[in-house]
Structure formats: structure tokens, C-alpha cells
Amino acid sequence: MTDVMDPARRLLLGACGLIGFFGLWAAISGSGLVAPTFLPGPLDVARRLVFLLTESFAGGTLLVHLWSSLQRFAAGYLLAAAVGVPLGLLMGRFRTLDDIVSPLFDGLRFIAPIAWVPFAALWFGTGFGGPVLIIFSGAFPPCLLNAYRGAKHVDPRYLEAAEMLGTPSGRIITEVLLPASVPSIIAGLRIGAGLGWQSLVGAELIVASTGVGYLMVQAQSAVSTTTVMVGMAAIGFIGVLIDVALRTIEARIHRRLGGA
Amino acid sequence: MSSIRFDAVGKSFGGGVLTLQDINLDVADKEFVAIVGPSGCGKTTCLRMAAGFDFPTSGRVLVGNSEVTKPGPDRAVVFQQFALFPWKTVTENIELGLRNKSVARDERKARVADAVAMIGLGGYENSYPHQLSGGMQQRVAIARAYVLDPQVLLMDEPFGALDAQTRVVMQEELVRLARLNPRTVLFITHGVEEAVYLADRVAIMTRRPGRIKEIVDVKSVRIAERWDSHSRIEDVMDLESFVHLRTHIWKSLREEKAGADH
Ligand SMILES: Nc1ncnc2c1ncn2[C@@H]1O[C@H](COP(=O)(O)OP(=O)(O)OP(=O)(O)O)[C@@H](O)[C@H]1O
Ligand SMILES: [Mg+2]
Numbered sequence: 316m317t318d319v320m321d322p323a324r325r326l327l328l329g330a331c332g333l334i335g336f337f338g339l340w341a342a343i344s345g346s347g348l349v350a351p352t353f354l355p356g357p358l359d360v361a362r363r364l365v366f367l368l369t370e371s372f373a374g375g376t377l378l379v380h381l382w383s384s385l386q387r388f389a390a391g392y393l394l395a396a397a398v399g400v401p402l403g404l405l406m407g408r409f410r411t412l413d414d415i416v417s418p419l420f421d422g423l424r425f426i427a428p429i430a431w432v433p434f435a436a437l438w439f440g441t442g443f444g445g446p447v448l449i450i451f452s453g454a455f456p457p458c459l460l461n462a463y464r465g466a467k468h469v470d471p472r473y474l475e476a477a478e479m480l481g482t483p484s485g486r487i488i489t490e491v492l493l494p495a496s497v498p499s500i501i502a503g504l505r506i507g508a509g510l511g512w513q514s515l516v517g518a519e520l521i522v523a524s525t526g527v528g529y530l531m532v533q534a535q536s537a538v539s540t541t542t543v544m545v546g547m548a549a550i551g552f553i554g555v556l557i558d559v560a561l562r563t564i565e566a567r568i569h570r571r572l573g574g575a
Numbered sequence: 576m577s578s579i580r581f582d583a584v585g586k587s588f589g590g591g592v593l594t595l596q597d598i599n600l601d602v603a604d605k606e607f608v609a610i611v612g613p614s615g616c617g618k619t620t621c622l623r624m625a626a627g628f629d630f631p632t633s634g635r636v637l638v639g640n641s642e643v644t645k646p647g648p649d650r651a652v653v654f655q656q657f658a659l660f661p662w663k664t665v666t667e668n669i670e671l672g673l674r675n676k677s678v679a680r681d682e683r684k685a686r687v688a689d690a691v692a693m694i695g696l697g698g699y700e701n702s703y704p705h706q707l708s709g710g711m712q713q714r715v716a717i718a719r720a721y722v723l724d725p726q727v728l729l730m731d732e733p734f735g736a737l738d739a740q741t742r743v744v745m746q747e748e749l750v751r752l753a754r755l756n757p758r759t760v761l762f763i764t765h766g767v768e769e770a771v772y773l774a775d776r777v778a779i780m781t782r783r784p785g786r787i788k789e790i791v792d793v794k795s796v797r798i799a800e801r802w803d804s805h806s807r808i809e810d811v812m813d814l815e816s817f818v819h820l821r822t823h824i825w826k827s828l829r830e831e832k833a834g835a836d837h
Pocket of ligand 1: 588613617619
């Protein structure tokens, strides 16, 4: 009974939350107590969204800006995953590497991605590399940490079985540590995607000449608060899409492993 | 030459409480030795030291005259808890050791197929461990060790999770393989009959701290009484000489269990 009710219940409650939020927002902005530029109403934002889909602002339509943001995100994020996951697994397997990398990594990961902005600007100007560096610095730590923790927590029986079978180190990493750590790695990839996407927009506010973040800074200068809100909504929406995609992959892998 | 020698082995884990005390046991090349003893007396610990997963606190463990320093495919292990890789199919689990040895693909496939047939799991080649029963998983773990054709086999209650019928089939198969292609086997079991049926010698351990209490020679009786002329396990188990040895070991173990009540 509860199994059947649960998805419907969750959908209903979620809808209530959204309706409540938009209702409150519309009520406040429509009450005349605040100026429309101070807090634009939902309808104004929606109208602006439709406008920005076809009309160019700050060098392109909303989709053009989103597309260049996504390209940067993909580059920085894939780089973070491609370096972070293998390095984490290697550190989980080889004590020496762990001892070399850990102190450095522990220091670096507390430096917020946005703190890299001055150097991103210095090294890359407003080119492609700056935001990629910043996304990388946001997405890299969770990718590495989760792979590392996954590898550290692998049931020692599997490692013993692999060693007993004469499995060489490289193969232990790819055929034992990696599959055994998949749930942890995927969780890290999800957190990394979230942090990467967040830091991307932060980076574009400062070191880019396209992208959603850039669109928002330009809108701020032009005092177009509706455009700023369209940018915020787009960021949230794409963020949800990325997470849903990764969650689907996660669920598929869990099913494949039979919950093991 | 692949003998196993426990030379005055003592073992304590961290706290300092003695788990094993002065273990002296020689398993000769191609000899089959079974260890029986009360739960928690340190049987698995002995086997893990021969495998290279644990190391003695005092004394030495030697395999083929050199001290054991790490695990390796010359000493295949059947774990008490199987330790199959959940993300690998039956075939992939059995095949891994052969791939590590760089056995050519065709030969590998043939040997895996033989092993699968031996454990009676034809049709389950592409199943994952979680899709199999406990007994089926245990048979895969046995096949994974056998397929390597190792010099030394270390088996920790390998038939523990099997139903009586399957167990008998596996025991008879093990005896057949042992006669056909003898190798050094250290075999842990709770089943006294199984120990007497399979082993050349049976080592009886005391409860904590584990010591070797007595080593019973089965082989000389088996040869003198021509057990091998009976192909079926139940016929061997009916023989007076078998019953005599079994009862002797039972009594010896029983004293240990009774001692634990004090
Ligand atoms: N890694 C470990 N750390 C601490 N104590 C351990 C460890 N491994 C085993 N022991 C202790 O050593 C003793 C012997 O354990 P072992 O697993 O060898 O017993 P066993 O004879 O195989 O028992 P069973 O028949 O129940 O399998 C136990 O009392 C156990 O608590
Ligand atoms: Mg045990």
C-alpha cells in the first residue's frame, strides 16, 4: 500500500512546495510593495525567458550561452573525473603514493574554486582555459576522495582472493578496486558534478566573455533583473538535469551489481 | 616439492592472548592432511598463515622449504566464506587465475569448461554469484582453486554449505582427483567422517590456545583395509576400520568440547 502511495505522495508534496514558492513570490512582487526591478515577478521572468530563447543578449541567445557553459563544464568535469578517479584508486592501493599526495591534496582541497579566479585570469585571460581550471578545482576533490575511500573500504577478502590467484597490481585496480568502489565513485562523480557546475557559473561571472555567468554579469550592468533571474533558473534547471542523468546511471549500475 | 611445515608456530592477535601455541605439523609433498578442532581454536588462522595472509608471532611456516612471505597461485585457497567477486560471472571468477598466468585463450576456455562441468554448474556460466545459492557459490570457489592445478590446495571447510547429496558427490570427486593427480592438501573441516574419508592423516586441535593434540594416521589403515576397493562413500563409512577411526577422533574432540564447559 505505502509502496504504491509513495511516489504519488512525493509528487504531490513536491508540487505543493513549488506552487507555494511561486505563489509567495508572485504575491510579494505583485503587491506593489517592491519595485519590479527590485524583485521581478515570475511572469516577467517567464516572458523574459521566452524572449532570450530567440533574441540575443550579451553576444548570444540563452541557448548559445548555455552551450558554451556546458562545453566548459564538460571539459573541466571530464578532466577532473579522468584524473581524480584513477589517482584516488591508485592512492587507495599504494601506500607510498597515498603518503606523498595526501598532505598536498588535503591542503589544496580547502581552497575554494573561486579563489583560483585571479590565476585563471592571469594564465588564461577570458579564454576557454580559465573556467575549465576553476570547474576542475571544484569537481576534482570529490572525484578523488570518493574513489580513494571506495578503494580503502573494499572488503579485504576480495583483495586476498585476488592475490591468491596471482593477480598483478594493475589488474587488481581495474578488476577489483574499481568495480568494488563503483557506488562510492558514482557518488563522488555526482557531488563533483554539482560543485563543478556551481563553480563554473562563479568563474564565468569573472573570467569569460560568453556563458550563462557572463550573461548574468552583463544583465546586472544593464539593470535587467529579469535576465539575471532567467540565468539563475537556467543554472538550477541544468544542474537538476545533470544530477538526474548521473542518478540514472547510478541506479543502472546498482541494478547490474544486484545490490552487492 | 611442495610440503607444508609448521615449525613451532605461535600466533597472537594484537591483544597478546595466545590463539595458537607451539604448532608443529608437517604435510608431506602430495599428502592430504585434514585439521579438525573446536570452533575458534585457530584452524583458519593456520591455513591463512600457509596462504600468506597472516604471519606467525613465533616460529615459522614453510612451503616447499622456503618461508611463506606472500600469497601466490602456487597455493590456491578455498575460503570459508567463498570470497567470489560479486561483479564477475561464474566463468569470469574461475577464469581470472588462468588469465593471470597468461594461459592462452583456447586452453583457458577448455579448462574453465571442464571445471564448470566438474562442479555441475553447466548453464550457470554467465550467472553472477548473487544469483546462485550458497552451495553453488561454494562450488564455484572450489572450481576457481582447482582450475589453477596448484601444487598446494588450502581448503577451509569447502563443503560446509553444501547439501548432503552434493557434498558426497564433491567428496568422491575430490578423492578421485586426489588419486589421479595427488597434490599437497591442507583441509579444514568440522566433519569427522569427511576428514577420515578424505585425508591421509587427521590432526586434532585443542580449544584455545590451539595446539595439535594428536595426529591420526588414516592412510596406513586405508591401504591395509583396502578402502579404495569401495567406490561409494557409504560403503567405506560402514567398514569396521573406518568406524573405529571415526569414533576415536570423535572421543578426542569430545574431550575438548567438554573441557570448554568448565
Ligand atoms: N584478525 C583477527 N584479529 C583478532 N583475532 C582474530 C583474528 N582472526 C582470528 N582471530 C581469533 O583467533 C581465534 C581463532 O580463529 P580462527 O578463525 O582461526 O578459528 P577457527 O578454528 O577457524 O574457527 P571456526 O571453526 O569457527 O571457523 C578466534 O578466537 C578469533 O577470535
Ligand atoms: Mg574457520
